[in-house]
Amino acid sequence: MKHRLSTVVATAAAGALLAGCGGGGPSSGGGKVSDDKIVLGVLTDLSGVYADIAGPNSVQAVQMAVDDFKKKYGDKAVTQNIEVIKADHQNKPEIANTQAREMYDRKQADALFDVPTSSAALAVQTVAGQAKKLYFNTGAATTELAGKTCNPYTYEWAYDTYMLAHGTGAAVTAQGGKNWYTIYPDYAFGQDMQKKFETAIAGAGGKIVAKDPTPFPSDNYSTFLLKAPRLKPKPDVLGALQAGGDLANVVKQYQQFKLKDKGIELAIGLLFDSDIKAIGAAKLAGTMFTTAWFWNVDAKAQAWADRFKERTGQRPTFVQAADYSAATHYLEAAQKAGSDKAADVSKELDGTKFSDFFAHNATVRAEDHRVVHDAYLAKVKDPAKASETGDYTEPVKTIPAAEAFDKPSPDCHLS
């Protein structure tokens, strides 16, 4: 056994790589599921990089929607048995695929929610199409879900890369950041963000001087930060399209390399409260970003966020708010239809217009199942002006629903 230990270590290292990929599924609850039952499945990242943006609190948000629905209808509810189940997809498409299958087929889930990480969401969308059951995406941002890969079973409830890029890209370019250097994580979300930013920046009269894909995940962005000031022409803006922990790495290192002093401003593609907390609100104060919603955008939002905080101890992210909104609309549609069949529920949902605490001036577009609603151009609040530690967002302007999202894609044919 003593010989070739290096080979053993190499194998073990490879094993560790794989260990991250396999297994870890929840034990199957089993049991027979009666027909008189609605099962809502939350497929999310329970422990990885997106666990705070979505994760356990997304499960709570859907459960909260179910509890509120039950309270509202009492014994008049379409069924008394509404169950919420959850699974961890670890942000990996192949695990998302198996878990979604398991939830739809064996655990009788009628609809899935959440699903951060675009590549995982695309996998779930395919499974939803095969199972002919509904999927409400709130966690993933790729526009493909309502574009090339769209299907009648998938709804897009919260945001997408078009919304993020057009808000921020256009606003920052209009303020004078004409030349951009963009770095994007090399997977579905990043590649999509890159394309959308390019269009938005060009549309506002700016241009991309250079762009680089970065490894995902990565803890060292120095290569790109060193390259930025040497580019010709020198960029005015560094567009960081990373998310979560990667974004914290980029910003920390952006500050060490003093790029701001060298005349290169930072623009961020996707920014959540947890990122602001991780990086420090003082360091980010004034940084512009686009968001689908934030917890104190208005009184209605805040009232819901207060209830959410009572339940979870934390302020909700827009993904979690969208989960509640989507789950509520799903249940209401099932109530009206008196059925939990995908086709019946869709018929109720398609084309409806609504405004709730999350989505203002919203329309469930029948053409591509994209829910369009108002979005917000915002900036990070100066901590001195914050009302509480979680108060990070200062609205700059409301982007009306019609402008916030792209027109239905010609690649999408639902029927």
Next chain:
Amino acid sequence: MTSFLQQAFNGLVSGSFYALLALGLAVIFGMLRVVNFAHGALYMLGAFGAVALADTTGLGFWWALLLVPLALAVTGTLLERLLIRRLTALDPLYNFLLTFGVALVCQDLLRMKYGAHSQPYERGPFTGSMDLGLFDFPRYQVFVLAVSVALCLAVWLLLTRTRIGTIVRAATERPELTRAFGIDTGRWVTPVFGFGVGLAALAGVLAAPMRAVNTGMGSDLIITVFAVVVIGGLGSVFGSVLAGFTIGMLQALGNLYVPVLSQTSVYLLMAVVLLVRPAGLFGKEEHA
């Protein structure tokens, strides 16, 4: 050319972390024949130690740099005494599994307290940048490189120029023979393990001001470090350190010139080294 040198220097900085971690792994493996899978978690604990120290006592970076590695080194000796020691007589796979388990436990415990998102750490020293002749570089990152090089040199001197070093090297290479000379090698096992752990913790503290501090930071890094150790030669202190800096440079330059290969290059190199020199570049073949 300046750009190339600047990027190479940048690679040395990220190589500093690989070198410190690989150095710890190498001495631990040399002395105990244990491949410490918990090493990444200990690096992560080092960074969290700095965060927790600032949050609870308000002590800054320099205190963290001193206290956190010490505290974790002590924890490491306990880990060795209480758990690892009991399994050393068995197949090395048992200690793989044990240390892998320890890593998972540490990660999940911290995740319960802090969640998965990154923690702020704003106590880093040296915010400016410094002129290195050909180019500017963040002062803090130059400091990280200096600390790493100094520590690697110190360990090398310790191993080659002192009596303790002679004993450790002898025990590493010929444990039975060393014991036959009447030297109690067992005495040195625990301190060496603690020292290796301390190095990982120190790397973690150094990372806190420049990298995202979250529970996943160690598990992402450690896989590369294992590749580094395999390339350098398991148990070879010199090889591990050299491979650490080299891989850092390779990745930084890869990012710039061949982005598609930047992540896979380490594993390709590992595969080639294993084919050509199964014991690693500086490792010695062991025979059953």
